[in-house]
Amino acid sequence: MITSSANQQIKRILQLNKKAKTRYEQRVFVVEGMKMCMEAPRERVEAMYVSESFLKEEDRRKKVQSYSYEVLTDSLFRTVSDTQTPQGILCLVKMPEYCLEDLLGNTPGCRNQKQEEGRRNPHLLILESIQDPGNLGTMIRTAEGAGATGILMDKTSADIFHPKTIRATMGALYRMPFYIASDLPAAVLTLKEQGISMYAAHLAGALSYHQPDYRQPVGFLIGNEGNGLSPEITGLADTLIRIPMEGKVESLNAAVAAALLMYEARRQRGL
Amino acid sequence: MITSSANQQIKRILQLNKKAKTRYEQRVFVVEGMKMCMEAPRERVEAMYVSESFLKEEDRRKKVQSYSYEVLTDSLFRTVSDTQTPQGILCLVKMPEYCLEDLLGNTPGCRNQKQEEGRRNPHLLILESIQDPGNLGTMIRTAEGAGATGILMDKTSADIFHPKTIRATMGALYRMPFYIASDLPAAVLTLKEQGISMYAAHLAGALSYHQPDYRQPVGFLIGNEGNGLSPEITGLADTLIRIPMEGKVESLNAAVAAALLMYEARRQRGL
Numbered sequence: 224m225i226t227s228s229a230n231q232q233i234k235r236i237l238q239l240n241k242k243a244k245t246r247y248e249q250r251v252f253v254v255e256g257m258k259m260c261m262e263a264p265r266e267r268v269e270a271m272y273v274s275e276s277f278l279k280e281e282d283r284r285k286k287v288q289s290y291s292y293e294v295l296t297d298s299l300f301r302t303v304s305d306t307q308t309p310q311g312i313l314c315l316v317k318m319p320e321y322c323l324e325d326l327l328g329n330t331p332g333c334r335n336q337k338q339e340e341g342r343r344n345p346h347l348l349i350l351e352s353i354q355d356p357g358n359l360g361t362m363i364r365t366a367e368g369a370g371a372t373g374i375l376m377d378k379t380s381a382d383i384f385h386p387k388t389i390r391a392t393m394g395a396l397y398r399m400p401f402y403i404a405s406d407l408p409a410a411v412l413t414l415k416e417q418g419i420s421m422y423a424a425h426l427a428g429a430l431s432y433h434q435p436d437y438r439q440p441v442g443f444l445i446g447n448e449g450n451g452l453s454p455e456i457t458g459l460a461d462t463l464i465r466i467p468m469e470g471k472v473e474s475l476n477a478a479v480a481a482a483l484l485m486y487e488a489r490r491q492r493g494l
Numbered sequence: 495m496i497t498s499s500a501n502q503q504i505k506r507i508l509q510l511n512k513k514a515k516t517r518y519e520q521r522v523f524v525v526e527g528m529k530m531c532m533e534a535p536r537e538r539v540e541a542m543y544v545s546e547s548f549l550k551e552e553d554r555r556k557k558v559q560s561y562s563y564e565v566l567t568d569s570l571f572r573t574v575s576d577t578q579t580p581q582g583i584l585c586l587v588k589m590p591e592y593c594l595e596d597l598l599g600n601t602p603g604c605r606n607q608k609q610e611e612g613r614r615n616p617h618l619l620i621l622e623s624i625q626d627p628g629n630l631g632t633m634i635r636t637a638e639g640a641g642a643t644g645i646l647m648d649k650t651s652a653d654i655f656h657p658k659t660i661r662a663t664m665g666a667l668y669r670m671p672f673y674i675a676s677d678l679p680a681a682v683l684t685l686k687e688q689g690i691s692m693y694a695a696h697l698a699g700a701l702s703y704h705q706p707d708y709r710q711p712v713g714f715l716i717g718n719e720g721n722g723l724s725p726e727i728t729g730l731a732d733t734l735i736r737i738p739m740e741g742k743v744e745s746l747n748a749a750v751a752a753a754l755l756m757y758e759a760r761r762q763r764g765l
Binding site: 398 | 533628632635636638639640641662664665666669704737738739740741742743744745746747749750753754757760761
């Protein structure tokens with residue numbers, strides 16, 4: 224049992240929770256709670272940590288018995304936990320490695336069902352400078368629900384492996400292919416060359432978001448919560464679309480806007 | 495200029511930001527930032543506070559010149575601010591007073607345009623035990639955008655005057671009629687007696703959310719982020735509807751679900 228906060232493993236978890244830099248250096252991230260730990264692809268689980276009280280309940284003990292795990296005192300678990308009421312279980316999980324082509328499903332031996340769908344008819348969510356980790360996680364969760372086939376985002380967006388992002392994805396992080404581009408405009412251009420039509424939600428959009436035909440390969444461009452899309456990315460859109468708003472509302476929350484667009488594509492595709 | 499944190503007004507702002515109880519005792523809440531202060535109905539602004547640097551820019555000074563305000567040192571303003579990068583302006587605003595009938599627009603001399611619309615064809619968002627203030631604020635913002643006519647919520651939901659809720663409404667708080675019921679089931683029953691059909695998003699729903707006709711008076715029931723709607727409130731729904739989900743997603747974020755339902759009503763109503 225680990226009892227001291229001076230333990231190297233404890234120090235490592237704390238660093239991984241706190242610093243994106245450490246996560247990317249080690250290519251590992253921290254997930255917390257029963258659902259996120261049990262849904263993690265087994266071959267990517269590098270380590271598991273549970274609290275003393277966690278093990279006291281038999282059905283929980285059974286669920287983790289096939290893993291090798293370390294036990295932490297309850298108080299020590301609370302110090303490494305990112306949540307206010309820890310469930311007493313966390314895992315270190317190896318980062319998945321996707322490339323841009325994975326969003327198109329072009330790679331030989333496609334890794335999962337999402338990519339198979341993407342090869343047939345891509346439906347992509349493309350994110351520029353999303354600030355809030357919770358918003359980002361909600362978008363990934365909604366994307367899976369709406370049947371989107373992949374997510375492209377830039378390096379200035381919130382970290383996809385931030386504890387708050389991970390929590391908000393509710394497991395979708397394990398299943399949605401994503402690619403973090405260092406040059407977002409170049410990546411969008413590459414996708415356009417592959418025949419994907421780009422739609423940007425924009426106040427200047429002439430068409431309502433219900434009007435275009437999304438049954439063909441589509442990408443939805445969603446920008447920063449405060450400032451929207453940059454002129455450069457807006458300029459890459461094939462069509463500007465408008466989400467109608469009543470009253471004095473000037474814009475919608477970015478995750479809400481993304482949800483309306485992706486679910487409209489889903490409706491048209493008759494999934 | 496106020497320079498000391500021992501000043502009674504400073505102590506009052508801190509208490510109002512921190513404690514829902516103080517807000518309801520004094521029937522006053524705190525709003526921060528230029529947009530939220532300028533959009534506050536003038537007759538309800540009880541006090542305005544600005545920071546020293548705020549006044550240094552001429553266009554800002556002009557915007558507040560018709561108000562009476564107190565000036566705070568920059569460091570003192572930071573201590574009363576609820577945000578990490580304060581804009582240097584906050585207001586104390588009197589709470590609006592709505593009753594349940596206001597959601598129906600039945601009261602003589604309806605107060606605003608939303609209530610006039612509600613009298614013609616109510617479109618209500620009904621919230622049970624929403625936990626996250628940011629989620630609640632996002633739902634109020636989306637409700638205005640979707641042309642909903644009012645919000646009914648219970649006392650166990652996050653406080654509508656919590657600083658994080660207020661911020662997420664982006665001003666919609668000033669314009670959406672809302673009623674906080676101490677007995678939510680009774681309030682829902684009253685609305686049903688007025689001819690409003692209740693729809694609950696539920697995994698057991700037989701109809702997809704696109705299928706019912708929302709052009710008649712409707713209420714959408716949305717439950718707690720983790721546990722969904724209680725059996726009691728679910729039992730009051732006329733129809734259970736389902737938001738289809740792909741992959742292994744078990745549910746959507748509550749604000750995302752609310753947005754999809756309200757925007758579907760908006761689409762059908764052809765606003």
